[in-house]
Amino acid sequence: MAEVDESSKPMFAGLSDVSISTDIPVEGEINVPVGTSSQDDEYSTLDEPVKDTILRDLTAVGKKFVHVMYPKKSSALLRDWDLWGPLLLCVTLALMLQGGSVDSKEDEGPQFAEVFVIIWFGSVIITLNSKLLGGTISFFQSLCVLGYCIMPLTVAMIVCRLVLLGGSGKVSFIIRLLVVTASFSWSTFASTAFLADSQPTNRKALVVYPVFLFYFVIGWMILTFSQST
Amino acid sequence: MASNTDFLLQFTEFDEADRALEDSRDATTIRIEDTDTERHKPQKQRRSAPVMSFEEDPLANDDQTELLSGQKKSAPFWTFEYYQTFFDVETHQVKERILGSLLPWPGKNFVRLYIHNNPDLYGPFWICATLVFVIAICGNISDFLVYLGNPQYKYVPEFRKVTIAATAIYSYAWLVPLFLWGVLVWRNSKVINMVSYSFLEIVCVYGYCLAIYIPAVVLWIIPNEAVRWLSIAVALFLSGSVLVLTFWPAVRDDQPRVAIAIMVAIVVLHTLLAVGCKAYFFKTLEVEQTAPVGIQTNSSLSSLNRSTVLTR
Numbered sequence: 001m002a003e004v005d006e007s008s009k010p011m012f013a014g015l016s017d018v019s020i021s022t023d024i025p026v027e028g029e030i031n032v033p034v035g036t037s038s039q040d041d042e043y044s045t046l047d048e049p050v051k052d053t054i055l056r057d058l059t060a061v062g063k064k065f066v067h068v069m070y071p072k073k074s075s076a077l078l079r080d081w082d083l084w085g086p087l088l089l090c091v092t093l094a095l096m097l098q099g100g101s102v103d104s105k106e107d108e109g110p111q112f113a114e115v116f117v118i119i120w121f122g123s124v125i126i127t128l129n130s131k132l133l134g135g136t137i138s139f140f141q142s143l144c145v146l147g148y149c150i151m152p153l154t155v156a157m158i159v160c161r162l163v164l165l166g167g168s169g170k171v172s173f174i175i176r177l178l179v180v181t182a183s184f185s186w187s188t189f190a191s192t193a194f195l196a197d198s199q200p201t202n203r204k205a206l207v208v209y210p211v212f213l214f215y216f217v218i219g220w221m222i223l224t225f226s227q228s229t
Numbered sequence: 230m231a232s233n234t235d236f237l238l239q240f241t242e243f244d245e246a247d248r249a250l251e252d253s254r255d256a257t258t259i260r261i262e263d264t265d266t267e268r269h270k271p272q273k274q275r276r277s278a279p280v281m282s283f284e285e286d287p288l289a290n291d292d293q294t295e296l297l298s299g300q301k302k303s304a305p306f307w308t309f310e311y312y313q314t315f316f317d318v319e320t321h322q323v324k325e326r327i328l329g330s331l332l333p334w335p336g337k338n339f340v341r342l343y344i345h346n347n348p349d350l351y352g353p354f355w356i357c358a359t360l361v362f363v364i365a366i367c368g369n370i371s372d373f374l375v376y377l378g379n380p381q382y383k384y385v386p387e388f389r390k391v392t393i394a395a396t397a398i399y400s401y402a403w404l405v406p407l408f409l410w411g412v413l414v415w416r417n418s419k420v421i422n423m424v425s426y427s428f429l430e431i432v433c434v435y436g437y438c439l440a441i442y443i444p445a446v447v448l449w450i451i452p453n454e455a456v457r458w459l460s461i462a463v464a465l466f467l468s469g470s471v472l473v474l475t476f477w478p479a480v481r482d483d484q485p486r487v488a489i490a491i492m493v494a495i496v497v498l499h500t501l502l503a504v505g506c507k508a509y510f511f512k513t514l515e516v517e518q519t520a521p522v523g524i525q526t527n528s529s530l531s532s533l534n535r536s537t538v539l540t541r
Contacts, residue, residue: 114388131309132316133351202319210355217362221388224369 061085068148068190078141078194086147090119093154096161097221115221122217123147126210130195133206137198146211149191153215156183157222168226176223184219188212315350315429323352330437333470339437340430340475348429353436357402360439363446364398365391368510371450375512390510401502402439406431409476412491416483424478434475438468442503449511457511461503469496 045053061084094115127142135142160176192208199207304311329343368390410428417425426434445464449457472495480488 111388129316129351129355132313134313134316202321205320206318206323206351210358213355213359213362220362220366 057082057084061088064144064148065151068151078137078145081141081144083140083144083147086123086144086150089147089150089154090116093119093150093157093218096154096157097225118221119147119150119218122214126214129210130199130207133203134200135195135198135207137195142195145191145194146214149187149194149215150218152183152186152190153180153218153222156180156219157225160222160225164225180219180223184215187215191215315348317347318349318351322347323349326352326433326437327356327440330434330471331441331467333467333474335474338475338478339434339471340426344430344433348427348433350429350432353402353432353439356436356440356443357398360443360446361391361395361398363443364394364506364510367446367450371452371511374450375452394506394510397502397506398439401498402435403432405498406435409491409495413479416480416487416491420483426479434472438471438499441468445503446506449507457507461507465500465503469499472496472499 060080060082064082064085094112097115098112123143123146126146127139130137130142131139137145156179159179163172163175163179166172188208188211191211195211196204196208304314326343329339369387372387406428410426410431413425413431441464445460448460451457473492476495477488477492480491483491
């Protein structure tokens with residue numbers, strides 16, 4: 001071992017000139033513990049009260065709802081995507097659209113599973129379509145946008161059910177038609193505002209048309225919803 | 230043009246040699262004279278049409294098809310980029326293809342003129358999706374209109390019909406091209422044809438030819454049998470002639486019986502799709518006055534027979 005030390009000493013002597021030099025920024029090393037402590041603060045969300053955790057997610061979801069109501073190009077929907085809002089909207093819509101009881105022999109309206117599958121499967125297909133056409137948006141960002149933009153149609157569903165409580169004559173049909181048309185165009189316009197920028201200009205219509213078809217079909221399901229007695 | 234006449238002279242020599250060989254063995258005969266004149270005609274038409282210049286010669290086109298398909302689809306099929314090559318279209322190209330499928334022009338081949346070795350899956354997929362939903366929605370609306378005066382009728386949105394329509398339309402748009410491609414490949418091995426299509430090009434043609442049915446289905450809302458049959462007839466004529474004009478060059482060199490059989494099969498299947506959809510999804514006024522509601526949703530061909538028998 002002694003011989004090894006003696007033979008390696010010259011190497012170490014040479015290295016000692018190179019390794020510890022004044023070029024190494026000492027501030028970086030000083031900063032790292034500070035950085036890790038702030039990261040520790042974020043990771044230690046286990047210690048915060050449950051109310052804070054839930055409220056943080058709820059505010060994020062609520063902020064996104066506001067962005068859909070006033071569709072301006074914002075990065076909140078795209079950058080910090082989440083799928084809570086779409087899930088909430090989809091379940092609400094599917095529960096309200098569920099048609100009639102299971103043991104009835106007639107052809108019923110869409111069941112919960114059918115609406116759920118249409119919304120999620122349709123969103124996945126539209127996202128795949130926009131990615132295949134060369135879009136720069138990511139898969140979950142697109143799902144997030146499409147899901148949040150169902151919100152006007154969910155509001156229209158609630159309004160339609162309230163109108164149907166009043167009666168199901170011609171007047172109520174015209175009111176429902178107007179409400180559904182307005183909300184379907186709002187949905188399409190809102191999602192186009194977020195999605196169209198990710199496509200090259202000569203393919204925008206190719207991406208917008210499936211979104212139009214998707215919301216049109218959902219709007220049709222809402223419009224033809226009839227209360228089973 | 231001088232090079233083309235040299236071409237002619239060369240091939241007539243070959244043809245004489247071929248005739249000599251014909252007797253000795255059951256060889257595949259390459260009949261060139263027809264295709265020579267045929268090749269000149271589309272050349273002239275293409276010079277007037279604003280297309281890329283290298284598309285002039287179908288024979289060279291086939292070679293280039295091999296080259297281009299090798300260059301374009303070089304990504305392995307399990308990567309995403311491979312499927313992106315099938316969506317390499319722009320808005321105006323899709324519009325042109327749809328318009329080209331609506332307007333048959335004798336001599337203009339839909340595949341050569343519009344698809345240009347760039348078959349896309351966007352058109353076929355979304356046209357079929359639109360057609361499925363339009364059939365379901367318009368069927369619903371027409372039911373509502375048929376029963377408008379009837380106080381006993383309770384409106385139900387028949388959602389099951391969407392799944393049935395989707396199965397029917399998508400299997401037509403994918404299985405029939407698969408079958409047709411198989412038949413063409415089989416005949417190609419027996420008789421060397423000058424024109425051959427890839428599977429995706431056939432899917433493309435069939436997909437775009439279904440586009441004419443969308444306005445026809447919207448017209449079927451009107452509960453007037455004459456209007457419905459007229460719209461079927463017009464749609465069938467337009468899209469059927471595009472199909473026939475596209476596939477005739479591929480089977481023309483074959484035995485006449487086989488060629489006619491393939492053409493007739495294409496037209497018959499196209500007709501069956503249109504008439505079947507109309508019969509299954511759209512009720513007629515006369516049938517409803519004689520039979521209760523429940524039976525109609527189950528029968529397809531039987532209601533077709535009934536509706537054709539009962540006329541005004």
